[in-house]
Amino acid sequence: MERKVSWSLYLVAFLISAAVFVAGIYVGRLMDQNDVQELNSDVEGLSQRISTMQLLLLSGSDSEAFCPLYASELSEIDEEREKLGYELTFLEEKRNIDAPELKKEYFVIEAQSYFLSGKLHELCGDDSVLLLYFYSNRNCADCAQQGMDILAARDAVAPEGVSVRIYSFDGTIGSPIAEAFMQQFGITEYPSIVINGEAHSGYVTKEQLIEEFSK
Amino acid sequence: MDLIELLNYSVAFFTIFTTVFFLLLYFKYRGRYYAEPEWSGWTPSISIVIPAYNEGEHIGKCIESVLALDYPKEKIEVIIVDDGSTDDTSERASAYGDRGVKAVRQKNAGKGAALNTGIREAKGELIATMDADSHVTPGVVKGLIPHFEDPLVMAVTPSVKIAPSNSLIKEFQRIEYLMILFSRKLLSYIDAVPVTPGPFSMFRREAFEKVGGFDEHNLVEDQEIALRLQAGHYKIRSSVSDGTAVYTEPPDNMKDLFMQRKRWQRGGVRNYWKYRHMIRDEFGDFGMFFIPLNFATLGAFFIVFGLLLNAVFNMPYYAQYILVESVALSVNMFTAIGAFVLVASLLWLYTAVSSFRSERIKLRYLLLFVIFYWYMMMGANLLMAAAEIRREKCSW
Numbered sequence: 388m389e390r391k392v393s394w395s396l397y398l399v400a401f402l403i404s405a406a407v408f409v410a411g412i413y414v415g416r417l418m419d420q421n422d423v424q425e426l427n428s429d430v431e432g433l434s435q436r437i438s439t440m441q442l443l444l445l446s447g448s449d450s451e452a453f454c455p456l457y458a459s460e461l462s463e464i465d466e467e468r469e470k471l472g473y474e475l476t477f478l479e480e481k482r483n484i485d486a487p488e489l490k491k492e493y494f495v496i497e498a499q500s501y502f503l504s505g506k507l508h509e510l511c512g513d514d515s516v517l518l519l520y521f522y523s524n525r526n527c528a529d530c531a532q533q534g535m536d537i538l539a540a541r542d543a544v545a546p547e548g549v550s551v552r553i554y555s556f557d558g559t560i561g562s563p564i565a566e567a568f569m570q571q572f573g574i575t576e577y578p579s580i581v582i583n584g585e586a587h588s589g590y591v592t593k594e595q596l597i598e599e600f601s602k
Numbered sequence: 603m604d605l606i607e608l609l610n611y612s613v614a615f616f617t618i619f620t621t622v623f624f625l626l627l628y629f630k631y632r633g634r635y636y637a638e639p640e641w642s643g644w645t646p647s648i649s650i651v652i653p654a655y656n657e658g659e660h661i662g663k664c665i666e667s668v669l670a671l672d673y674p675k676e677k678i679e680v681i682i683v684d685d686g687s688t689d690d691t692s693e694r695a696s697a698y699g700d701r702g703v704k705a706v707r708q709k710n711a712g713k714g715a716a717l718n719t720g721i722r723e724a725k726g727e728l729i730a731t732m733d734a735d736s737h738v739t740p741g742v743v744k745g746l747i748p749h750f751e752d753p754l755v756m757a758v759t760p761s762v763k764i765a766p767s768n769s770l771i772k773e774f775q776r777i778e779y780l781m782i783l784f785s786r787k788l789l790s791y792i793d794a795v796p797v798t799p800g801p802f803s804m805f806r807r808e809a810f811e812k813v814g815g816f817d818e819h820n821l822v823e824d825q826e827i828a829l830r831l832q833a834g835h836y837k838i839r840s841s842v843s844d845g846t847a848v849y850t851e852p853p854d855n856m857k858d859l860f861m862q863r864k865r866w867q868r869g870g871v872r873n874y875w876k877y878r879h880m881i882r883d884e885f886g887d888f889g890m891f892f893i894p895l896n897f898a899t900l901g902a903f904f905i906v907f908g909l910l911l912n913a914v915f916n917m918p919y920y921a922q923y924i925l926v927e928s929v930a931l932s933v934n935m936f937t938a939i940g941a942f943v944l945v946a947s948l949l950w951l952y953t954a955v956s957s958f959r960s961e962r963i964k965l966r967y968l969l970l971f972v973i974f975y976w977y978m979m980m981g982a983n984l985l986m987a988a989a990e991i992r993r994e995k996c997s998w
Binding site for chain 1: 618619622626630791793884885886889890921923927941942946
């Protein structure tokens with residue numbers, strides 16, 4: 388039977404579809420850029436907030452009377468910091484958006500927040516567990532599972548009143564602050580965890596984490 | 603780019619391409635959309651075969667509509683084949699005996715068998731097959747006959763529609779039937795009509811002599827006969843004009859609707875698989891475009907279903923902490939392309955529905971159709987196709 392559909396019709400359909408597709412890709416890239424910019428602005432906002440708190444501490448307001456204020460402020464900062472971390476990971480894992488510079492800035496915030504927590508512990512006796520988590524998105528089979536186990540362990544001990552503050556660092560993107568921490572704690576492999584200053588190299592199970600948190 | 607992304611983009615491109623292709627086909631032939639061949643005044647004898655099983659409720663309206671056809675009465679033969687009904691179908695049909703309606707009764711053997719019984723009884727040069735729950739408008743026969751002036755045309759399909767109603771489920775099917783009718787018309791431009799609808803189709807007697815009668819063991823015998831005609835290199839034409847309108851009674855509840863679609867889908871998968879050998883150049887666009895398109899569409903359904911499952915089960919653990927944000931962050935490049943796919947589908951739907959000058963669909967029904975019915979039926983069709991792994995007894 389004779390073919391009625393000419394190749395030109397297929398070609399025109401293909402070209403229009405390709406144009407629509409390219410337009411979709413273009414709009415998608417704009418969305419990607421917009422998301423990164425928004426996160427960037429969130430990171431900057433958080434950074435300013437942390438700087439304000441540091442300024443308060445430096446200006447001599449290290450009286451114990453300010454402890455409730457510090458605790459509440461740090462708790463809010465932590466909440467926001469953690470949310471930003473998830474969002475960055477989501478972009479990286481689910482959208483394949485690499486934003487190394489943004490990550491580096493975020494790690495600086497993590498470090499600042501970690502030091503603030505330490506200060507809060509010294510000044511106000513805050514007994515939160517401080518956990519540094521070092522991971523790599525390259526050649527680390529256990530890192531994804533380790534990340535989930537840390538969250539699960541934190542959630543498991545929360546009802547017992549144990550607070551765990553988590554600070555995650557990708558050690559392979561050239562972040563000076565992450566590398567400094569790794570040097571300080573002798574971290575050479577991924578995943579690795581530092582719990583209240585004590586380093587654990589390699590994968591740590593959820594059960595072991597719960598035990599450590601409950602000590 | 604990983605496999606998931608590749609599949610996502612492939613399905614999106616396939617959907618956009620198919621939609622654009624058919625829209626281009628429509629715009630190419632738009633001037634001939636309502637055009638019918640010139641009638642030379644030829645008035646062949648017509649036999650109208652109406653198989654019926656427990657259609658006591660509808661058979662009267664069906665016969666009355668046939669008796670009111672605008673066609674010389676002496677040229678029309680009406681044959682009702684009662685397929686062993688347990689209601690009063692037979693009595694109601696027999697009551698029309700004095701008006702020339704021939705009622706034949708057989709032991710329950712299925713619709714295909716009933717159609718073949720009627721065809722064996724038929725004496726007309728043209729044979730129309732009709733569902734007992736349908737009714738014709740007076741001009742349908744006169745409107746379809748001119749298509750048979752082309753000796754290669756073996757079957758012609760009319761404008762099968764559903765009458766407007768206040769029932770939401772019927773309105774959804776009404777929109778769906780318009781889309782099917784629109785698609786069938788476009789396919790007729792490229793000699794790729796894949797079905798001669800059960801509600802009403804007209805055949806040249808010779809068609810049955812050349813390719814045989816209806817398959818008595820087929821879930822969708824009206825599709826199988828069309829595929830057989832295509833395999834025999836015969837043409838099937840399609841009309842969308844109001845003068846050839848045939849109204850059919852759709853299922854009025856979800857259970858019956860799903861049962862009907864189950865039959866269509868399972869039968870359809872079997873039939874296309876049976877005729878897969880037609881993917882050859884000698885079968886023109888039907889073989890080289892339409893049949894592969896069907897397999898590709900089925901494949902795309904499975905891929906979309908798999909991708910949805912993957913998205914649900916592979917949501918990161920931490921997404922529970924940023925549920926709202928993760929939904930917002932999920933808006934990505936693929937979402938943008940997906941939005942274009944949705945727009946293309948809506949354009950297709952709008953073009954299909956608005957191509958029928960006399961049909962008025964309420965906007966809210968169209969929106970509800972897209973939001974609820976369309977995707978629900980796609981999902982249901984997919985599951986039914988997946989279930990097509992075992993044979994079952996053919997039934998009504």
